Amino acid sequence: MVTVTPPFSVAETRVHTLQAGSGPVVADxxxxxxxxxxxxxxxxxxxxxxxxxxxxxxxxxxxxxPGFQKAIAGQNVGSTVAVAMNSADGYPEGQPGAGILPGDSLVFAIKILDVTG
Known part of the structure; x- marks a missing residue:
């Protein structure tokens, strides 16, 4: 569950490990x-x-x-991470089909289940 009190924005992308996993480290x-x-x-x-x-x-x-990659690369499999990404690391031009406008900051909660390659 991700709860965001709007309007929320970040100037730079930030990653926070909510729960560290014990699996292999995820490569870029x-x-x-x-x-x-x-x-x-x-x-x-x-x-x-x-x-x-x-x-x-x-x-x-x-x-x-880029913000999704920044959130996951370097983490261990099994980790749960939160990332607040600025527009430049998300969709700088927006993503109309998803209701994302240019300049919108995005927040993701990500559970890393497995890795290959």
Whole structure:
């Protein structure tokens, strides 16, 4: 659960380890399996959640927004992290389909389930 009191914004991306895992360290270019929830700092709305879909998501870290990579790379598998990312590390041009406007800060809670590569 991620609760954000809008309007929320950050000037620079910040990562906080909520619970440290004991698995292998995630490399910058690894493919990870995660569960996550993303909240828009401007209005506090959940714009994406693998928890709501009920299934983890797998992706290579070099194909996601920079803030997501900054949050996960260097963490241990099994960790839960929170990241508040500025617009430059999220969607600087916005993401209209998700209700994200240019300049919006985003907050994610991410559970790192597994890593390959």
């Amino acid at each position: 270019t690894a493919t990870v399996s995660v569960c996550y929830m993303g909240v828009n700092g401007r209005d506090g709305s959940v714009f994406d959640s693998s928890y709501q879909r009920g299934t983890p998501v797998d992706f290579p870290l070099n194909s996601v927004v």
